[in-house]
Amino acid sequence: MEKDNVCIDCYNQIDKVSKLLNLGQAELDILTIPKRILTFSFPVKLDSGDIRYFTGYRVQFNDARGPTKGGIRFHPEVNLEEIKTLAFLMTLKCAVVNLPYGGAKGGIMVEPKRFSEEEIEKMSRGYIREINGFIGADIDIPAPDVNTDAKIMAWMLDEYEKLKGRHAPATITGKPIALGGSKAREFSTSIGGAYVLQELADKKPKKTTVAVQGFGNVGMNIARILNEWGYKVIAVSDSKSGIYNKKGLKIQDVIKHKEKTSNLSKFKNTKEISNEALLELKTDVLVPAALEDQITKKNADKIKAKLILEMANRPITPEADDILLDKNIFVMPDILANAGGVVVSYFEWVQNSQNFYWSEKEVLERLKTYMTNAVKELSKVCTDFKCDMRASLYINAVKKILEAERLRGNLR
Numbered sequence: 215m216e217k218d219n220v221c222i223d224c225y226n227q228i229d230k231v232s233k234l235l236n237l238g239q240a241e242l243d244i245l246t247i248p249k250r251i252l253t254f255s256f257p258v259k260l261d262s263g264d265i266r267y268f269t270g271y272r273v274q275f276n277d278a279r280g281p282t283k284g285g286i287r288f289h290p291e292v293n294l295e296e297i298k299t300l301a302f303l304m305t306l307k308c309a310v311v312n313l314p315y316g317g318a319k320g321g322i323m324v325e326p327k328r329f330s331e332e333e334i335e336k337m338s339r340g341y342i343r344e345i346n347g348f349i350g351a352d353i354d355i356p357a358p359d360v361n362t363d364a365k366i367m368a369w370m371l372d373e374y375e376k377l378k379g380r381h382a383p384a385t386i387t388g389k390p391i392a393l394g395g396s397k398a399r400e401f402s403t404s405i406g407g408a409y410v411l412q413e414l415a416d417k418k419p420k421k422t423t424v425a426v427q428g429f430g431n432v433g434m435n436i437a438r439i440l441n442e443w444g445y446k447v448i449a450v451s452d453s454k455s456g457i458y459n460k461k462g463l464k465i466q467d468v469i470k471h472k473e474k475t476s477n478l479s480k481f482k483n484t485k486e487i488s489n490e491a492l493l494e495l496k497t498d499v500l501v502p503a504a505l506e507d508q509i510t511k512k513n514a515d516k517i518k519a520k521l522i523l524e525m526a527n528r529p530i531t532p533e534a535d536d537i538l539l540d541k542n543i544f545v546m547p548d549i550l551a552n553a554g555g556v557v558v559s560y561f562e563w564v565q566n567s568q569n570f571y572w573s574e575k576e577v578l579e580r581l582k583t584y585m586t587n588a589v590k591e592l593s594k595v596c597t598d599f600k601c602d603m604r605a606s607l608y609i610n611a612v613k614k615i616l617e618a619e620r621l622r623g624n625l626r
């Protein structure tokens with residue numbers, strides 16, 4: 215464990231399944247030590263004329279199954295340990311949904327709100343100048359993450375192509391459609407989660423009640439999609455307020471109301487509900503789609519949902535997870551529930567590589583196949599190993615990664 219660069223958080227996560235899989239030291243090393251870590255600082259000329267240095271990272275965790283894949287985030291709390299863990303989780307995620315990829319993550323330690331658009335553009339281009347020798351369509355493929363978007367991906371791709379002197383759209387995904395982005399990408403995470411729920415839910419949509427915490431990109435879109443499919447969405451919330459109607463909400467109207475008033479509250483025929491109360495509602499399905507650590511040992515005992523679909527990253531703490539397990543509440547873990555985005559990123563890469571573009575219908579049909587196959591596969595692992603979904607997910611991903619390492623001759 216005193217080895218340089220070992221990811222302690224990754225080690226702790228793997229620890230849960232290492233006995234079940236009988237993992238030896240070489241396997242643990244492969245699973246917890248990133249293959250390649252870049253840490254760098256680079257200058258950006260600000261609008262004032264001053265030059266400021268920023269710290270950037272790119273971690274390529276494991277590439278046994280294919281080129282590494284993962285987003286780039288701009289956030290003041292970005293640090294190497296966090297980027298290592300996120301790159302490790304991307305490795306597991308790509309394996310679980312059967313993408314021919316390893317995992318990576320990158321970021322800049324910066325509060326983007328404090329900088330102008332021109333400064334963000336220079337920062338994005340500067341970041342790519344630092345990592346351009348280490349990325350590529352068959353090496354490592356970045357994408358958007360927290361505080362980065364299609365516009366930033368367009369600047370990054372443009373900088374990369376200028377440096378290389380050729381077009382290379384498959385190097386970066388999450389691009390605008392005009393530069394080779396894929397149809398359906400903006401709501402791919404949400405619809406991917408909805409396909410997972412459809413595969414798991416045992417009742418008809420009209421008889422299934424759903425409560426959604428968070429009304430941003432992921433929460434709003436999954437509430438809208440499930441409602442369009444006939445599910446009864448009884449409550450939604452954002453950071454300011456929440457609304458509840460046991461007969462169900464018409465989400466398209468809620469979206470219009472929020473666009474008009476910038477608020478969910480005072481929507482017709484609803485009761486105001488706090489975020490805490492939303493999590494504790496009597497509902498068939500609870501969808502945390504806002505922040506991490508929302509269900510903790512303090513409130514886990516009060517959760518009444520039958521199924522929790524983790525659309526946010528790590529909304530349930532490990533202690534709360536154990537309590538939910540004891541209460542027989544079914545939890546579909548984030549690594550699979552919110553994998554729709556990376557699956558459509560993969561489709562974007564395939565389309566760029568072939569220079570042949572698909573309709574939205576084709577993208578969604580293929581996404582559904584990937585998501586439902588992954589659920590079926592996990593359910594089988596669950597039965598075979600007699601364990602919960604989260605443990606099954608780690609078992610499934612770890613087995614696939616180690617098999618690829620073994621075939622390459624990196625393990626006995």
Ligand code: NAD
Pocket residue numbers: 403427428429430431432433451452453454489503504505506525526527552555
């Ligand atoms: P977003 O910023 O668009 O939306 C976040 C929403 O959560 C907002 O509506 C905000 O008001 C709400 N919120 C903030 N604090 C809250 C609180 N205390 N209680 C209730 N609501 C609160 O973010 P997003 O892109 O929708 O991401 C949501 C989650 O999903 C994050 O955990 C993110 O890491 C995860 N995720 C997103 C994607 C993606 O494609 N966007 C992919 C994988 C995972």
